[in-house]
Amino acid sequence: MNLDARIPAGPIAEKWSRSKFEMKLVNPANKRKHTVIVVGSGLAGGAAAATLAELGYNVACFCFQDSPRRAHSIAAQGGINAAKNYQNDGDSIHRLFYDTVKGGDFRAREANVHRLAEVSVDIIDQCTAMGVPFAREYGGTLANRSFGGAQVSRTFYARGQTGQQLLLGVYAGLSRQIAAGKVKMFNRTEMLDLVVEDGRAVGIVVRDLVTGKIESHSAHAVVMATGGYGNVFYLSTNAKGCNVTSTYRAYKRGAGFGNPCFTQIHPTCIPVSGDYQSKLTLMSESLRNDGRVWVPKNKADIGKRPDQIPDEDRDYYLERKYPSFGNLSPRDIASRAAKEQCDDGRGVGPGGRGVYLDFRDAIKRDTEDKVREKYGNLFDMYERITGENPYKVPMRIYPAVHYTMGGLWVDYNLQSTIPGLFVLGEANFSDHGANRLGASALMQGLADGYFIIPYTLGNYLAGVNAAQLADPKGAAFKDAETDVKGQIDKLLAIKGKRSVDSFHRELGTLMWEYCGMARNKEGLTAALSKIPELREKFWKDLTVLGGAETLNQSLEKAGRVADFLEFAELMCRDALVREESCGGHYRTEHQVEGEAKRDDDNFCHAAVWEYKGAGNEPARHIEPLSFENVKLATRSYK
Numbered sequence: 001m002n003l004d005a006r007i008p009a010g011p012i013a014e015k016w017s018r019s020k021f022e023m024k025l026v027n028p029a030n031k032r033k034h035t036v037i038v039v040g041s042g043l044a045g046g047a048a049a050a051t052l053a054e055l056g057y058n059v060a061c062f063c064f065q066d067s068p069r070r071a072h073s074i075a076a077q078g079g080i081n082a083a084k085n086y087q088n089d090g091d092s093i094h095r096l097f098y099d100t101v102k103g104g105d106f107r108a109r110e111a112n113v114h115r116l117a118e119v120s121v122d123i124i125d126q127c128t129a130m131g132v133p134f135a136r137e138y139g140g141t142l143a144n145r146s147f148g149g150a151q152v153s154r155t156f157y158a159r160g161q162t163g164q165q166l167l168l169g170v171y172a173g174l175s176r177q178i179a180a181g182k183v184k185m186f187n188r189t190e191m192l193d194l195v196v197e198d199g200r201a202v203g204i205v206v207r208d209l210v211t212g213k214i215e216s217h218s219a220h221a222v223v224m225a226t227g228g229y230g231n232v233f234y235l236s237t238n239a240k241g242c243n244v245t246s247t248y249r250a251y252k253r254g255a256g257f258g259n260p261c262f263t264q265i266h267p268t269c270i271p272v273s274g275d276y277q278s279k280l281t282l283m284s285e286s287l288r289n290d291g292r293v294w295v296p297k298n299k300a301d302i303g304k305r306p307d308q309i310p311d312e313d314r315d316y317y318l319e320r321k322y323p324s325f326g327n328l329s330p331r332d333i334a335s336r337a338a339k340e341q342c343d344d345g346r347g348v349g350p351g352g353r354g355v356y357l358d359f360r361d362a363i364k365r366d367t368e369d370k371v372r373e374k375y376g377n378l379f380d381m382y383e384r385i386t387g388e389n390p391y392k393v394p395m396r397i398y399p400a401v402h403y404t405m406g407g408l409w410v411d412y413n414l415q416s417t418i419p420g421l422f423v424l425g426e427a428n429f430s431d432h433g434a435n436r437l438g439a440s441a442l443m444q445g446l447a448d449g450y451f452i453i454p455y456t457l458g459n460y461l462a463g464v465n466a467a468q469l470a471d472p473k474g475a476a477f478k479d480a481e482t483d484v485k486g487q488i489d490k491l492l493a494i495k496g497k498r499s500v501d502s503f504h505r506e507l508g509t510l511m512w513e514y515c516g517m518a519r520n521k522e523g524l525t526a527a528l529s530k531i532p533e534l535r536e537k538f539w540k541d542l543t544v545l546g547g548a549e550t551l552n553q554s555l556e557k558a559g560r561v562a563d564f565l566e567f568a569e570l571m572c573r574d575a576l577v578r579e580e581s582c583g584g585h586y587r588t589e590h591q592v593e594g595e596a597k598r599d600d601d602n603f604c605h606a607a608v609w610e611y612k613g614a615g616n617e618p619a620r621h622i623e624p625l626s627f628e629n630v631k632l633a634t635r636s637y638k
Contacts, residue, residue: 001610003623006411007111012629016115024462031056033466037219039191042071044425045225047449050173053182064190069171072239076163078286079155080442082120091152093117101630103149104433105583112430119447130169133158147438149330155439160284160378193480194250201421202470205480212549216477218470225424228404232564234508236401237282243560244567247408256417256608258409258429261575264436264584265517266402267334271354280400285438288327290362293318295346295355306394325637332435332584335399349396358394405432409608413456424448434583488548491558496541500557503538515572520588524576535565
């Protein structure tokens with residue numbers, strides 16, 4: 001497997017501009033001859049589809065939702081980072097670059113992260129021009145707030161609806177191109193396989209989720225922007241439809257999968273309330289700007305109402321342990337700290353799995369109206385779900401699976417190990433290392449879609465003969481269709497007694513227990529024994545009602561869970577081999593006073609897995625990471 005990252009030469013601040021100049025171009029007349037498939041219509045996919053169409057390419061865009069507006073990007077509520085330094089508080093492109101490399105625990109590629117920081121300043125201008133209603137100061141300038149892992153205010157926001165507002169901006173641009181006939185939109189259509197011919201990605205096989213029809217689509221290149229795989233844990237903050245199928249099936253066609261064990265646990269989630277739940281609800285990290293996190297100092301006080309516990313009996317543990325960053329400590333650190341308090345028997349709420357996020361002091365300082373102006377929709381959502389008024393009593397929060405830093409391996413041009421297959425946003429592994437800082441998901445998605453893929457895809461297409469469009473009725477497509485239909489027939493033929501959700505929930509419990517917030521050799525070894533057993537039961541005792549040639553959500557879920565049952569094993573294998581702690585990957589054997597202990601001598605690299613066929617162990621390759629601009633150091637927020 002070739003892992004040439006294709007990082008441009010020269011000083012890091014000049015790499016992207018030099019790369020753009022050196023890339024090949026496609027002239028406007030030739031762009032009209034090329035067809036590009038974009039899978040996914042969230043921020044990364046929608047921005048890519050709209051921008052590529054605006055440039056003149058013919059674009060086919062696919063999403064399994066009924067509208068691009070329902071992409072999961074809307075759930076990123078808190079904000080988007082950009083190094084504008086409007087507050088004049090010391091921010092810069094280099095500081096955003098530094099914070100992101102450090103926040104990822106030195107497990108990301110420097111060149112990609114610096115480009116992300118550079119492009120961030122353009123994103124805000126683009127989105128503002130498109131009408132995104134960012135919050136503004138009294139004088140009309142765009143407002144900023146702080147987020148975890150930074151000591152400056154660089155997060156632009158639209159109340160607690162930033163992802164939704166950004167997605168509406170993307171959708172406006174996408175709709176314009178749909179109306180112009182440059183984008184053909186395929187809603188409620190799921191990608192089920194990637195077609196590779198002569199070593200290049202040339203198309204996809206999809207299923208119409210309404211009619212059940214299986215069909216192929218060809219293109220000169222395929223762009224995947226299909227999000228992350230957090231739902232392998234069953235309970236997560238992700239929408240129920242989020243899955244690993246597209247990226248995992250691309251992996252089975254030869255795309256390397258990078259760092260699959262790197263999972264982010266978000267500290268600010270509404271705690272689990274019962275076994276009946278099918279997903280969890282995220283409360284934006286922006287709340288930690290004004291909310292103070294605490295638990296009772298004394299275990300005897302956990303049953304008391306919070307207003308009955310005086311300040312001297314409250315442990316504001318993030319402020320105590322990490323005084324420089326306090327409540328804005330990075331997500332992985334804040335999550336582990338919350339677990340530590342609850343494991344110590346000082347957790348609050350049902351089952352002792354919760355800590356307080358308290359706005360009492362902010363309301364006293366700024367008034368309730370000011371707090372409502374900033375966070376009103378988030379407070380309303382919390383009250384609807386819990387029945388508690390957070391203006392009167394503290395919120396209760398607990399960590400939950402949120403984002404995945406692993407994904408398909410890509411080079412500097414966002415191209416996977418399969419030529420012609422480009423991967424954007426959360427679906428790739430490139431920018432966040434072992435932990436994602438808050439407000440950087442929206443930044444990466446829009447950077448990839450608006451500002452990076454138009455250059456890098458053009459560089460690839462300049463070497464592709466536009467007249468040689470693969471035949472969607474050719475042998476490679478027919479073989480892929482046969483595989484897809486065979487999988488569907490196999491699922492429908494089992495006729496067992498257990499539901500898809502029962503298997504998914506059992507898998508999620510295994511993954512949370514053994515490959516969740518804390519991992520160790522014993523647990524990961526146990527998981528690698530139990531997951532194949534569960535997979536065997538799945539293929540013997542699953543029941544899928546209905547048929548293939550109709551709307552069948554049970555069948556949809558069955559295919560996704562089948563992929564999760566294989567992918568979970570890859571995650572655990574990756575976590576077992578990485579004998580260190582870094583970011584969200586916390587091995588209990590590798591710690592110093594409860595903090596993650598990296599092993600830079602042996603694991604300062606990206607792990608990239610290669611599929612070797614059913615029943616065979618995958619091969620592990622590495623891409624060494626070098627740090628020339630940010631020195632490797634113990635990651636400290638104290």
